[in-house]
Amino acid sequence: MSSRFRPLPLLDRLAPSDAHPLAGGPVLFTHVEDRESGDICRLADLPNDIRAALTAPRAPLAGLSMDRPRVMGILNVTPDSFSDGGQHFSVRAAVARGRAMLAEGADILDIGGESTRPGAAEVPVAEEIARVVPVIEALAAETRAPISIDTRKARVAEAALAAGATLVNDVSAMSFDPEIAAVTAEAGAALCLMHAQGTPETMQEAPRYDDVLGEVADYLAERVSAAIDAGIAKDRVCVDPGIGFGKNLLHNLALLRGIALYHGLGCPILLGASRKRFIGTVSNVTEPGERMPGSLGVALAAAAQGVQILRVHDVAETAQALRLWAAIGQGESYGT
Structure with a gap:
């Protein structure tokens, strides 16, 4: 299967004549690693x-072309998210932050009303809807930028899509509430499928893998097939390896090192690593809000492997870093 072959991105645009764009984007490659045999093979x-x-x-996903890295701004309408809980809990504060992120360079907003940090408790459906729908309605009325609803629940997704969201970002990949697939299919919306081992309440209790990169690939391949079977076209699906969701430090680093493997699934890749604990562990920074420099390092490393969507808290900084990355690597102004 194609997800056993990991593309080996080139570091310079002055590439051999047989180089090809990775997933049609700005990154080129000529060889792949066959993870089954360990051999390095020519793409040709x-x-x-x-x-x-x-x-x-x-x-295009949710109306966004996937020919360059896109910035997804995180907007948590929660009192308890790990990094920014309570900062945008009121509708007014959340809408103001959404506007600011769009002005800072966000291509898409990801709005969530339930924290999925390690140890987080489930939020009742009615409460989650009450948190996110007014924010989505207000922002959808004044912007053409796509809006994503970060939820595991079909009824929340249904209400959010009716309010103007066009992408469902499900950290459970349709396993928490299987009806979310039918809701997404009926609305003609896009869907992000994320890998997680366990639930937010239990996921960091000694996670184990024999081959984290391959096991996540197999899981996501199965979930993509399930989404297609549910009536969601493959070109409306993206995948997320789920950094920090049932993974320890070494698991997270292995996923980031080999994330190009997931291009073999034939879907855009979304990465949500912003300000997460492993960044603090590596850089010896305790406070999530102080992990922006490390988050930028991860974002640029992911962009260099062809990742199409970067889910971040620090929108202005990430957008600026990507412009410089593209200008240096491609000899042009980014995003123009």
Whole structure:
């Protein structure tokens, strides 16, 4: 299967003539790692269907072209999220922050009303709806930028889509509430499928894998197939390896090091690593709000592997870093 082959991105745009864009984006590659055999193979020697899965341009997702890294601004309408809980808990504060992130360069907003930090308790459906719907309605009325609803629950997704959201970001990949698939399909919305081992309440209790990179790939492949079976077109699906969701430090680093593997699934890749604990562990920074420099380092490393969507708290800083990354690597002004 194509998700066993990990593309090896080139570090310079002055690439050999046989280099191809990775998933149709700005990153080029000529070789892949065959994780089954351990061999390094030429892209040109792979079967046609596998080459196509790795090189074909991704269709626009929620109206956004996937030809360059996109910035997804995190907007938590919660009192208890790990980094910014309570800062945007009122509708007025949340709408103001959403406007600010769009002005700072966010391509899409991800609005959530339930914290999924380690140890977080479930929020009742009615309360979650009451938190997010007024914010989505207000922002959807004044912007054409796409809005994502960060939820595990079908009824919350349904209300959010009716209010103007166009993407469902489900950290449970349809396993918490299977009806979310039908809701998404009926609305013609996009869907992000994330890998998690366990639930927010239990996920950091000694997570274990034999091969975290491969096991996450197999899980996401199965979930993509389930979404298609539920009536959601593949070109409306993206995948997220779930950094910090049932993973320890070494698991997170392995996923980031090999994240290009997930291009073989044929879907855009979304990465949510902003301000997470592993960044603080590596950099010896305790407070989540002080992990912006480390978050930028992770974002640029992911962009260099062709990741299409970066879910971040620090929008202005990430957008600026990506402009410089593109200008240096491609000899052009980013985003123009």
